[in-house]
Amino acid sequence: MDIRQLKDNIRNFSLDDGDLGSQGYTRVLLQLFGYTGHGKSSFINSCKYILEGDENFEEHAEARETDHGLTMVRNAYPLTNVITMVDNRGCSKMNDFERAEVYAQLGNFIPIGEKVEWKDNYSAMMEAIENTELEPNFSDFIVPIFVYSVRQQISAEEMQDVKTFMENCVKMTGVFPIIVLTFKMKGDYQVIEKQFRLIGAETVIAIENYTTESNIKTLERTTDILMVIDSALRNVRFRLEQPRDPRRERIERKKFMYNYIHQIQLQHEREKQEIEKSEREKEGKKQEEEKKEKCTLL
Template sequence: MAMKIDKLRSEIENFTFHNGKNGSRGFNHALIQLFGLLGHGKSSFINTCLYVWEDGDFKNWAEAAAKDEGCTMTRLTYPLTGNITLVDNRGYAKLGSHESGEIFAQLGNLLPLGNAVEWSKGFGLVERIVRAESKIKHSDFIVPVFVYSVKMGVNPHEAKEIKSLLLTAAKVTGIYPLIVLTFKTNGSLTDTMAAFRDMGAEKIFAFENYTQEDCSKLRGRHEEVLKFLSEVTEEVLFRINHSRDPEREMKERKQFVLNYVHDRDKQSQVDEMEKQRLRDKNEQMAQLKEHQEALERQKERINREMVDELWRKQEQFRRMNLADQARQEEELKERRARSERRNKWNRMFRQ
């Protein structure tokens, strides 16, 4: 086991672009670019890689947050060897948001390392990409690594969004992202790996990161990290053995991302117009509903008034009938009384 670890460490340490069959192809440095959602363990994974590589005391090199909110706000670099550097890109909060343009600008290495990530979009992002041209090295070889926490799980809607993200990242970098799954014992590792395989991922690595609280060195965990780093170097050498032109690729990445940002901005405007249309429609529907409800209330009020008026007239008619009936009864009583008096007088007269 120790010999295997030493062999892996030697392969990584001795990695150079000149080991390619056709030389370096103009590349001289590999950037392992970590990207993904906030709080999925990118900074902790960098700490784990550095801890394994340095093989000394554990340090919080990447200042990983203790909670899941994520704290990386800047594209930070962590040299591993003279030819390999880990890059901790700023995590994003939501899949499919306007932040995706910034994500691909980072992955395409179109923004300077060590600079804060502003999450600007549209013209603001384009302007920053143009301003950064003189500070970017086209000789940097990009290896995209998507970091995802097993404890979060992957639902079907997220899988669709993640797949789209990974495919676009592959178009930007020329490599389908390697997948690093963190917190591998905090959920269904089997299901999560299957979900990423269904998305088209071929290289999937699962880790339990070292932390300040859990930094007892484990041979198996060390070997897993070194295998990952060794796989990165093999991927790089495989890629440069084919026709590659770093300057041309940089121009193509820049054009792709600029087009992506432009299309995304246009789509965002269309989406905003559609949202405004729906808001206007909903407002009109609300006004119409309010108007209809007012009409219904008025109708109910009129109906109540008509019913009340009808009831009053009926009551008045009833009282009039009662009064007439009482008057008729009184008249009848009076006639009977007169008749009786007349009959009485007639009888008295006959006698």
């Protein structure tokens, strides 16, 4: 498929194209996730640069080539009247509650345009989810996209995190996340691609983003970036061939979040009890030793 056809497919995409119509969806939401500094914002800038046809490169999403991300607010960037990209807050190393916040973004339980703050307790997270019931969003068709820089060597722990993330994406959205490998020319992307495929990734696409310093459009670079969006839309078309209920799906996402947060709370309580038990045992041993010392002196 050539560039012109890819662009036409994206620009002319409609949720009403299938036999069953839109089924209540009004927008395709391409949700970007990943660790900080891996190129999510740059990917958004590249997509807009290509699709809007501007000759001058513009930074719509603030980005920089470091390992420390800038995105704190969950920002949306329309690509067409139907397709919007969301730059979600990344994280450097996830703990349990940060993982829950990632899923809250994925499930649209954090409003677009709102600052994402890592919460550290069960009550705060439950309250935040309940607050979204004031204006529930169920009309976005969510497609998750996970962005990873090939400049980084992915650890076994990170790979397990990503594997779990992919599985939970399917549970929450019905769609396997598209894996986008950034900085294609600055690492061995084929090795990283193989690692992702070994944990079950269905679609892995390596790209080189356009930047302020490197913005001369080339055939391969442009095609790779467009293929990511085209792959996302093919997932949407496939899922819309089956009966869907956006309201019911949002309820199921909410159930997933409640259960996920509840399990975190239970785990933390178990860990707390283990620590308290260990401290009691240490204190008991200490007292026993003190008694023995007193007996010896007598």
